[in-house]
Amino acid sequence: MKLHWSPRSPFVRKVMLSAHELGLADRIERVRTLAAMSQPNAALMRDNPLSKIPTLVLDDGTVIYDSVVICEYLDGIAGGHRLFPADFKRRIDAARRHALGNGFLDLLVLRRNERDRPDGARSEPHLEAFATKTEATLAALEREADSFAAKPFDIGHVAIGCGLAYFDFRFTTDAWRPAHPRLAAWHDTFSARPSAIATKFVDG
Amino acid sequence: MKLHWSPRSPFVRKVMLSAHELGLADRIERVRTLAAMSQPNAALMRDNPLSKIPTLVLDDGTVIYDSVVICEYLDGIAGGHRLFPADFKRRIDAARRHALGNGFLDLLVLRRNERDRPDGARSEPHLEAFATKTEATLAALEREADSFAAKPFDIGHVAIGCGLAYFDFRFTTDAWRPAHPRLAAWHDTFSARPSAIATKFVDG
Numbered sequence: 001m002k003l004h005w006s007p008r009s010p011f012v013r014k015v016m017l018s019a020h021e022l023g024l025a026d027r028i029e030r031v032r033t034l035a036a037m038s039q040p041n042a043a044l045m046r047d048n049p050l051s052k053i054p055t056l057v058l059d060d061g062t063v064i065y066d067s068v069v070i071c072e073y074l075d076g077i078a079g080g081h082r083l084f085p086a087d088f089k090r091r092i093d094a095a096r097r098h099a100l101g102n103g104f105l106d107l108l109v110l111r112r113n114e115r116d117r118p119d120g121a122r123s124e125p126h127l128e129a130f131a132t133k134t135e136a137t138l139a140a141l142e143r144e145a146d147s148f149a150a151k152p153f154d155i156g157h158v159a160i161g162c163g164l165a166y167f168d169f170r171f172t173t174d175a176w177r178p179a180h181p182r183l184a185a186w187h188d189t190f191s192a193r194p195s196a197i198a199t200k201f202v203d204g
Numbered sequence: 205m206k207l208h209w210s211p212r213s214p215f216v217r218k219v220m221l222s223a224h225e226l227g228l229a230d231r232i233e234r235v236r237t238l239a240a241m242s243q244p245n246a247a248l249m250r251d252n253p254l255s256k257i258p259t260l261v262l263d264d265g266t267v268i269y270d271s272v273v274i275c276e277y278l279d280g281i282a283g284g285h286r287l288f289p290a291d292f293k294r295r296i297d298a299a300r301r302h303a304l305g306n307g308f309l310d311l312l313v314l315r316r317n318e319r320d321r322p323d324g325a326r327s328e329p330h331l332e333a334f335a336t337k338t339e340a341t342l343a344a345l346e347r348e349a350d351s352f353a354a355k356p357f358d359i360g361h362v363a364i365g366c367g368l369a370y371f372d373f374r375f376t377t378d379a380w381r382p383a384h385p386r387l388a389a390w391h392d393t394f395s396a397r398p399s400a401i402a403t404k405f406v407d408g
Contacts, residue, residue, distance in 0.1 A: 037314075038329040040336045049340035050307040064296060066303040068272065073296050080292075088284075092268060092277050099270040103254040110241075121327050125242040132244045136253035 003070075004033035004044055004055040007202035010105050010166035011067040012054045014158050018071045020195035021153070022078035028056075037113055068098065071155055083155040094154040101159025104137050105166060112170050134167075138176050138183070145182035149189070161190035169201045207274075208237035208248055208259040211406035214309050214370035215271040216258045218362050222275045224399035225357070226282035232260075241317055272302065275359055287359040298358040305363025308341050309370060316374050338371075342380050342387070349386035353393070365394035373405045 005012050019025040033044050035053045047063050048055040056064040056073070064073050075083045085091045111130035114122060141160060148156060164187050167174065177184035190196055209216050223229040237248050239257045251267050252259040260268040260277070268277050279287045289295045315334035318326060345364060352360065368391050371380065381388040394400055 038327065038333045040333050040340070045337075045340045049337065049344040050304070050311060051337055051340070052307065064300055066307060069296060069299040069303050072299065076292050076296070088280050092273060092280070095273040095276065096268055099273050100254070103256065103270060107254060117327065121325055123242065123321065123325050129242045129244050133249075133253065133255055136244070136249045136255070140253040 001027060001059060002029045002031055002057045004035075004047065004053045004057075005030035006033060006035070006053055008169075009035070009053050010109075010162050010169075010201075011052075011102075013165070013199050013201065014067050014101075014162045015054045015056075015070050015074070016199045017158055017162065017195045018074055018083055018155065020198050021158070021193075022074055022082060024074055024078055025198070037109075068102065071098075071158070075155070083153075083158065085152075085154060094156045097148060097154075097156025098159045100137070100140075101156065101161075101163040104134075104141075104160070104163040107133050107137070108163070108166055108170060134174075138180055142180040142183045145180075145186050149182075149186040153193075157190065161187065161196065165191070165196070165201065169203070205231060205263060206233045206235055206261045208239075208251065208257045208261075209234035210237060210239070210257055212373075213239070213257050214313075214366050214373075214405075215256075215306075217369070217403050217405065218271050218305075218366045219258045219260075219274050219278070220403045221362055221366065221399045222278055222287055222359065224402050225362070225397075226278055226286060228278055228282055229402070241313075272306065275362070279359070287357075287362065289356075289358060298360045301352060301358075301360025302363045304341070304345075305360065305365075305367040308338075308345075308364070308367040311337050311341070312367070312370055312374065338378075342384055346384040346387045349384075349390050353386075353390040357397075361394065365391065365400065369395070369400070369405065373407070 003015065016025065019028055033041065033053050035041055035044060035051055040051045044053070044055065045051050047057055048065050052066065054065065054067050054070055056070045058064065064070050072084055075081070085094050107130060111127070111134065114126050114130065148160070167176065207219065220229065223232055237245065237257050239245055239248060239255055244255045248257070248259065249255045251261055252269050256270065258269065258271050258274055260274045262268065268274050276288055289298055311334060315331070315338065318330050318334065352364070371378065
């Protein structure tokens with residue numbers, strides 16, 4: 001199978017980190033694909049009209065997106081219920097943390113896009129709102145860090161771990177660790193996993 | 205259960221439309237909640253730090269988001285596998301169409317936010333990119349309209365139907381129907397469902 005891929009996309013990293021956890025990384029052919037918000041990629045749009053990565057193309061031509069669906073697909077072909085719990089209540093809990101990690105990433109991507117606009121085209125109300133939501137998300141994650149740290153590793157951990165790693169990668173001056181010690185301690189254990197080490201962001 | 209709700213949010217509509225399909229609408233207490241991208245809502249953020257709707261709060265205090273997870277939760281408590289197919293291949297196919305509808309909505313929300321910025325703060329490259337992706341998404345939906353129209357109604361139909369309805373609601377001058385006749389015909393059948401009629405967008 002072929003994955004539209006980038007070493008800097010946090011949503012791609014979620015997929016590749018899951019693939020490593022599931023023992024599937026060797027089966028994925030990575031195709032370097034550029035997908036910037038303001039630059040539609042015509043080749044990518046033949047597989048995904050939204051022009052977003054990750055987008056997975058199976059050998060029979062079936063296309064799968066977004067990252068949430070690709071992760072669930074990989075979990076399924078790896079036997080099922082490894083990163084997505086089978087029990088309904090646990091499944092919804094993992095999915096909610098997955099959505100929290102994804103929402104944090106959506107927020108950071110928008111915040112970075114706004115920050116990097118040319119002078120004059122930048123909206124201060126948006127930048128302030130994004131900063132407020134970032135703080136609130138970090139505070140919420142700190143409050144529940146001990147709870148999710150105690151749970152078996154699942155797709156929620158993948159998403160929150162990649163979210164914090166992306167925050168470190170793109171907001172290098174925001175020192176979140178001192179004010180969020182439990183979350184920082186959990187993230188250290190996440191970052192030490194072979195799957196996280198194998199999928200580190202590459203700047204460029 | 206309590207739902208942070210708005211009559212103008214397409215993601216909320218997806219949840220309420222699903223609730224109507226599943227016979228659960230009467231069990232949901234709707235709480236009118238404002239959630240604009242540039243205006244964090246402190247009350248909402250106590251339940252969801254991302255300040256986004258829909259956010260569902262169960263009677264025992266458990267909080268569930270985003271719309272994808274709430275829809276799956278509602279499907280589960282309604283007996284399961286009604287809007288989310290049980291069979292793996294069909295489930296992934298429905299989830300991919302769900303992601304396509306959601307991605308279309310994300311795109312339209314960003315496009316509307318950009319369009320409505322004050323003069324000078326508007327980015328023409330972003331507006332052009334959003335228009336290009338909108339066209340590509342409509343073209344892709346037209347290509348697969350006959351295929352998904354033939355499938356039993358599932359969460360993918362909910363998302364694509366709400367996506368097109370939101371496009372009509374917020375981009376009133378974009379006449380997409382003449383160039384996409386199969387998609388338009390399918391959307392007529394969607395709009396005639398009691399669940400769609402009960403959840404129509406309300407302007408204000």
